[in-house]
Amino acid sequence: MQPNMKTFLEERRRVLAALAGVAGSLLFTGGARAEDSVGKVGLLSGRATAVRGSLDVALEKGSELEIGDLVKTDVRTIVELLLGQRTTIRLGESAELLIDSFVMNMRGSFDLMQGAMFFDRPEDEPRSDVMIRTVFGRLGVRGTRFFAGPNRGVFAVFVERGAVVVAAGGETVTLGPGDGVNIPEPGAPPEDVVQWGQGRIDEVYASVGL
Template identity: 40%
Template sequence: MTTSSEHSRNRRWLLRHGALALPLVLALRSARAAEPVGAVEDVTGEAFGEFESARRALDRAAPVFLSEEVVTGLASRLAMRLGRDTTVKLGEQARLKIDRFLVNAGGEMTLRSGPMLFDGRPHHSAVQIRSPFALIAVRGTRFFAGPSNDRFGVFVARGSVAVSAAGQQVILREGEGTDFVAPGTPPTPVKRWGPERVRAALASVS
């Protein structure tokens, strides 16, 4: 038979440990309720998925959810597949939020920081990627966006993208890039990137 003192101790234990477990329970409920849009293909170092106040470690084959912010740590890399034919690679200290993504029908993402390599097949609707520097619209291509030569750069390895900022737009095609000195400034004139700069940009996400 349980004594009153034992009952009291059990109640205190449940209250204390239940309070500690509550954030984990809520995080699991949020993750289950969210819509999966892809999965992690490879991770080097540390990577996390953040949604509201919950954070989870991302390992290989971990699901990626809509409205979740994918974050990489120092000296880290992450590759993930979205839908059937879109791959996104992130370099160190990157933050990418997947705002909307429909298989074969485009989507919207927000690149808050760090380098990114986008590789996708053409779709009827464009994928839009927002950053503090520019809006990038793409219908299927392979391009880099992120820190490069002490600036924020966008470079197209295949296909074409439209890059807009400060009321101006440039169209980049294969081998071409543009830069931004700071947020709120227009894109620089289109020019071809040299081999060394291209190699450095791609190395930052691989």
């Protein structure tokens, strides 16, 4: 993990924990636990955990997911996160994803700290406002099915359906169906947007168990 992102993550988790504590004291009495569930674990092959406050929670199929969870996967692990009613995020091995915020069928923000992810919402769902932050740049989700993560020595983004706005290194590009783009290193701008061949599409999908 990049040092600057580690500091960023620690501060974000500290703030989220404080807010959760305030909300719990205001909304719940009698020792009841404040539930902040935004979804659950679907498929799980291997070992995954959620860093939740000061706890490392072992995940299994059906485990609840909460705002502020840092989901981490082990080697040779694939985990599927079912968020809201119809949003799915898959993580490949050695991945870390912070669920920063999520409002069902409306908006959400996530920090992809490392590893590969695959995002999917049904084509007939209303457009939602989703932001993915990474050390390489920001992804504004305007579509419903895309990959983001390491591939062939770079950070790669591929859109199967819909559109994703990629902002990195002071430049912004928009990817449509079939488009892919490389970001060679943190702070660098995106390279040229190109249509990907089936071979590379198969590579990145295999990294998230598809």
